[in-house]
Amino acid sequence: xxNKNFLIFIASVISCLWFSQGVMAAKGIYIPxxxxxxxxxxxxxxxxxxxxADYLTMLNERDGGIGGVPLIVEECExxxxxxxxxxxxxxxxxxxxxxxxxxxxxxxxxxxxxxxVDKIPLLTMxxxxxxxxxxxxxxxxxxxPSTYWNQASAIIKxxxxxxxxxxxxxxKKIGFIFLESGYxxxxxxxxxxxxxxxxxxxxxxxxxxxxxxxxxxxxxxVRKEKPDWMIMxxxxxxxxxxxxxxxxxxxxxxxxxGVWWSGGEDDARPAGKAAKGxxxxxFHGIGTDYPAIQDILKYVVDKGKSQVKDRSRVGENxxxxxxxxxxxxxxxxxxxxxxxxxxxxxxxxxxxxxxxLNLTSARMAEIGLQGFTNPIKIxxxxxxxxxxxxxxxxxxxxxxxxxxxxxxxxxVRPMLEKAAxxxxxxxxxxxxxxxxx
Amino acid sequence: MFYREAGQFKTxxxxxxxxxxxxxxxxGILLIIGFSFIVIPLIxxxxxxxxxxxxxxxxxxxxxxxxxxxxxxxxxxxxxxxFMAVGAYxxxxxxxxxxxxxxxxxxxxxxxxxxxxxxxxxxxSLKIKGFYLAVAxxxxxxxxxxxxGRVKWFYNYNDSGAIEVPVRKFFDIAVTGPIATAQxxxxxxxxxxxxxxxxxxxxxxxxxxxAWMAIRDMDIAAELIGIRPLTTKLIAFAISSYYAxxxxxxxxxxxxxxxxxxxFDINISFEILFMIIIGGLGSISGAFLGAAFIVLxxxxxxxxxxMLGMPINAATVEHFNFMILGALIVLFLIFExxxxxKIWTIMREKLRxxxxxx
Numbered sequence: 001x002x003n004k005n006f007l008i009f010i011a012s013v014i015s016c017l018w019f020s021q022g023v024m025a026a027k028g029i030y031i032p033x034x035x036x037x038x039x040x041x042x043x044x045x046x047x048x049x050x051x052x053a054d055y056l057t058m059l060n061e062r063d064g065g066i067g068g069v070p071l072i073v074e075e076c077e078x079x080x081x082x083x084x085x086x087x088x089x090x091x092x093x094x095x096x097x098x099x100x101x102x103x104x105x106x107x108x109x110x111x112x113x114x115x116x117v118d119k120i121p122l123l124t125m126x127x128x129x130x131x132x133x134x135x136x137x138x139x140x141x142x143x144x145p146s147t148y149w150n151q152a153s154a155i156i157k158x159x160x161x162x163x164x165x166x167x168x169x170x171x172k173k174i175g176f177i178f179l180e181s182g183y184x185x186x187x188x189x190x191x192x193x194x195x196x197x198x199x200x201x202x203x204x205x206x207x208x209x210x211x212x213x214x215x216x217x218x219x220x221x222v223r224k225e226k227p228d229w230m231i232m233x234x235x236x237x238x239x240x241x242x243x244x245x246x247x248x249x250x251x252x253x254x255x256x257x258g259v260w261w262s263g264g265e266d267d268a269r270p271a272g273k274a275a276k277g278x279x280x281x282x283f284h285g286i287g288t289d290y291p292a293i294q295d296i297l298k299y300v301v302d303k304g305k306s307q308v309k310d311r312s313r314v315g316e317n318x319x320x321x322x323x324x325x326x327x328x329x330x331x332x333x334x335x336x337x338x339x340x341x342x343x344x345x346x347x348x349x350x351x352x353x354x355x356x357l358n359l360t361s362a363r364m365a366e367i368g369l370q371g372f373t374n375p376i377k378i379x380x381x382x383x384x385x386x387x388x389x390x391x392x393x394x395x396x397x398x399x400x401x402x403x404x405x406x407x408x409x410x411x412v413r414p415m416l417e418k419a420a421x422x423x424x425x426x427x428x429x430x431x432x433x434x435x436x437x
Numbered sequence: 438m439f440y441r442e443a444g445q446f447k448t449x450x451x452x453x454x455x456x457x458x459x460x461x462x463x464x465g466i467l468l469i470i471g472f473s474f475i476v477i478p479l480i481x482x483x484x485x486x487x488x489x490x491x492x493x494x495x496x497x498x499x500x501x502x503x504x505x506x507x508x509x510x511x512x513x514x515x516x517x518x519x520f521m522a523v524g525a526y527x528x529x530x531x532x533x534x535x536x537x538x539x540x541x542x543x544x545x546x547x548x549x550x551x552x553x554x555x556x557x558x559x560x561x562s563l564k565i566k567g568f569y570l571a572v573a574x575x576x577x578x579x580x581x582x583x584x585x586g587r588v589k590w591f592y593n594y595n596d597s598g599a600i601e602v603p604v605r606k607f608f609d610i611a612v613t614g615p616i617a618t619a620q621x622x623x624x625x626x627x628x629x630x631x632x633x634x635x636x637x638x639x640x641x642x643x644x645x646x647x648a649w650m651a652i653r654d655m656d657i658a659a660e661l662i663g664i665r666p667l668t669t670k671l672i673a674f675a676i677s678s679y680y681a682x683x684x685x686x687x688x689x690x691x692x693x694x695x696x697x698x699x700x701f702d703i704n705i706s707f708e709i710l711f712m713i714i715i716g717g718l719g720s721i722s723g724a725f726l727g728a729a730f731i732v733l734x735x736x737x738x739x740x741x742x743x744m745l746g747m748p749i750n751a752a753t754v755e756h757f758n759f760m761i762l763g764a765l766i767v768l769f770l771i772f773e774x775x776x777x778x779k780i781w782t783i784m785r786e787k788l789r790x791x792x793x794x795x
Contacts, residue, residue, distance in 0.1 A: 035751060035752065037751070037752030037755070038752055038755040038756060038759075042752075046752075049752075075750060075751035075752075076751060077739070077751035077752055077754065077755040079755060082693065082696070082697070082699070082700050083492070083693070083700065086487075086488070086692070086693060086694075087488040087492075087736070090483060090484050090487045090488035091484055091488060093483070093484075094482070094483065094484060105597075106599075106697055106699065106700075109597055109599045109601075109695050109697070110693055110694055110695050110696070112695075113601065113602075113614070113615035113694055113695065114615045114694065116615070117615050117616055129596075129597055130596075131596065180586060181598075181697060181699055182597050182598050182599050182697045185596075185597070185598040186596070186597070189596050206586075206587075208582075208583075208586075209699065209702070210702075210703075307750060307752075419596050422596075423595075423596075423601075426533075426593065426595070426601070426603070427601050427603055428603055428604055
């Protein structure tokens with residue numbers, strides 16, 4: 001009889017699954033959020049995911065959505081795993097999503113070819129394929145406010161500035177430690193090319209994912225190479241480990257610069273005072289002083305509608321990164337509604353909104369985030385905004401901004417175009433047919 | 438009552454040697470195949486095809502491959518992910534080098550590359566056994582992860598370090614690439630999996646399969662009755678890796694659409710090993726049942742709270758997922774160590790004597 005019950009169980013399971021599809025038909029703009037609050041990258045994924053959800057919930061609670069249309073926010077857990085990410089995409093694509101935020105370069109790479117077919121835009125905020133900045137080849141992919149290549153070139157510029165001029169980079173040694181994945185490998189072509197041009201010595205240290213927590217051998221190599229500067233492209237548990245190891249070999253933390261994904265409070269905090277001086281790139285402000293963040297506290301966190309357990313975590317760097325992502329989502333939808341009317345917009349319409357996004361300083365002030373980030377203006381041709389970045393420094397307990405906005409180098413754009421053209425020929429991407437404007 | 442083979446007389450050797458000698462089995466299999474070829478493509482939506490059925494079939498194929506090696510020939514392997522990666526990357530290279538050739542053919546050919554690699558990594562199996570062999574095959578896993586991640590030639594010097602599946606057509610229907618519909622890809626995968634599964638059924642009941650089982654059950658005795666351990670084990674490695682390679686190629690070409698080497702990490706090897714342990718070692722149907730279990734249960738658990746209208750956040754569900762799946766695996770191993778295939782056999786016996794069990 002045990003077996004019979006088993007059979008009934010299986011049958012009911014299958015029928016349940018079958019009928020569950022296509023039930024969702026609530027009124028509102030459907031925004032799926034891919035999160036990874038589990039797995040090895042959860043340390044970075046939890047604050048970003050919470051920031052994203054909280055801002056959108058705040059819009060629902062305070063304004064009743066965007067343009068009077070409520071937002072239906074649904075999280076799909078990817079665990080930063082590509083296979084689960086694809087499954088999430090398949091799950092949400094039939095529900096008329098306004099856009100997809102994959103939150104993983106690996107998942108982005110899978111989805112980029114699918115988006116034009118399914119007519120769903122992809123927002124990879126400061127991650128993903130750098131070449132996607134070229135809107136002519138990738139009409140459905142947006143990576144504003146900046147690409148990894150922009151950022152890498154800005155970091156080199158910053159280093160040049162610290163050394164007293166770009167010409168002083170000649171003969172300097174710059175090491176690049178990265179998470180061995182599509183994400184970590186992204187900036188290497190640019191850094192290599194710049195090394196030939198500016199004359200610095202360049203070496204890379206890949207950290208395989210499974211060695212994330214055990215980097216002593218990698219940093220031994222760093223000690224042997226004696227670099228003048230180290231640049232890090234890390235994520236998840238790799239970040240705090242690398243920072244700790246760097247302090248252990250007594251590397252000059254002032255000369256250790258992380259990507260904007262290596263600048264979380266939780267990345268630097270474990271190393272404590274020793275990490276003082278560590279720098280990382282960033283493109284948005286932190287802290288709770290912004291009116292919009294006060295609204296999040298008021299409408300969401302204090303009402304218990306947030307997944308944030310500790311009120312003090314609101315306003316931290318990665319939380320704000322999530323908020324920023326949702327600001328971009330919301331403003332893109334608003335732009336789309338500006339053309340198509342205040343109603344539920346579909347992927348195609350949101351795409352138009354993303355391509356015509358113009359986030360001015362005045363607009364930022366209006367939404368309660370004055371000075372939060374540099375203005376963003378997207379065009380048909382440029383999907384990345386070529387945004388400038390700034391450098392922040394860890395003072396032992398929190399991040400402090402230590403530089404002004406650093407623009408990327410002009411030479412990045414031609415390289416992006418070259419990479420996009422190569423992608424286009426390799427993958428037989430058809431010519432863009434979507435009209436501009 | 439059901440499953441009674443009484444009255445099914447075999448009057449010729451050919452009919453006695455049929456693939457499925459019992460009529461009910463034969464009809465059952467035909468029914469399943471017919472259903473999956475005709476009915477499913479018509480009624481299933483994209484989510485079912487793309488997120489559930491295609492990965493289920495591909496994992497079944499990989500599990501089938503590992504079951505040949507571990508279940509039938511008794512050689513424990515943890516290198517399945519590596520062999521799948523070999524299949525995927527060689528398929529990618531073949532497809533980009535010979536853009537005109539039929540992609541389905543190339544997927545099948547790419548299996549031969551991983552078969553060759555499997556042969557090489559199978560050589561130590563002559564001297565080492567059990568857990569030690571598992572460690573040796575683990576070397577394959579790590580080696581290929583390293584190789585395909587570091588040597589740029591394998592991914593055609595793409596800046597992203599990922600392999601991207603180009604559009605390839607077969608009689609003007611896109612079979613691979615983003616514009617291929619889920620239906621087409623499903624049918625392609627189903628054809629290949631059915632074809633290879635039928636071959637596997639034939640191999641394991643023939644001379645080679647019996648030699649494998651003899652080696653598995655007691656290698657010295659097998660040697661004494663004239664079975665060569667060298668060739669037998671190596672054939673097992675080659676065929677198993679072939680299946681894994683084709684599964685890997687399909688995984689990228691029919692399922693993911695583009696991949697970094699990280700998708701073939703050690704976890705996938707473990708997942709496939711769990712599949713055959715849960716499904717049943719040394720059984721073809723076990724590979725399918727185990728794959729269904731490992732692929733479907735997490736999807737079910739993820740979707741369950743929403744179906745029941747319980748608002749549990751996605752991360753919590755994922756934690757539950759790990760716990761429930763883990764518990765199920767442990768319970769299975771305690772209550773039915775021979776796997777789902779054994780449950781099916783027991784059920785068959787019961788059906789046979791129903792309604793008068795003795």
